[in-house]
């Protein structure tokens with residue numbers, strides 16, 4: 001496992017923003033466009049705060065989420081809301097936002113259209129993932145209804161997901177799309193998640209979905 005430990009959160013978030021900016025810059029040097037895929041939840045906000053100020057050809061960058069909670073964009077649990085408030089501002093406002101949400105009642109109704117919108121951004125140039133203490137990453141939750149399909153090598157780009165640990169329906173990129181990223185990172189904080197990560201290393205992805213990407217990812221951790 002490629003594990004990087006940092007002295008504190010501030011340092012980790014700034015370092016990670018620099019790493020991501022460097023990798024995006026490299027992708028833009030070798031191609032017309034680059035794509036950046038990021039998590040929602042409580043962890044990545046400070047990375048977004050640093051990243052949105054970086055000088056980059058943001059108008060050639062597609063930005064999308066790993067996963068979304070099926071709630072309106074102005075809902076406090078919306079990952080899109082976090083993205084709009086903290087990443088797609090300042091210099092990064094020039095990036096192209098690729099949605100993982102549409103205002104239909106269920107994710108199933110929008111799945112096809114959203115997947116078609118994502119396809120041109122693949123393979124992802126840079127993918128940053130989070131992880132929950134239950135070892136979920138993106139919305140690949142242990143016990144989720146379509147987990148097996150989402151972990152399979154021929155999974156679709158995008159799947160709806162319902163799980164006992166998730167209060168609302170979800171939509172998530174599949175494991176193969178995440179694993180195919182040119183640069184793959186996982187950011188985690190705190191002792192509980194570090195313990196969960198260690199545990200995941202000896203479990204199967206059906207029990208610890210984050211295990212499906214560990215061999216490809218650089219892990220970034222701090223207390």
Ligand SMILES: O=C1O[C@H](COP(=O)(O)O)[C@@H](O)[C@H](O)[C@H]1O
Nearest residue numbers: 039040041042043130131132138
């Ligand atoms: O629900 C989610 O959880 C994970 C982890 O979130 P955190 O609050 O523990 O950092 C996140 O990576 C994912 O994108 C989000 O939808």
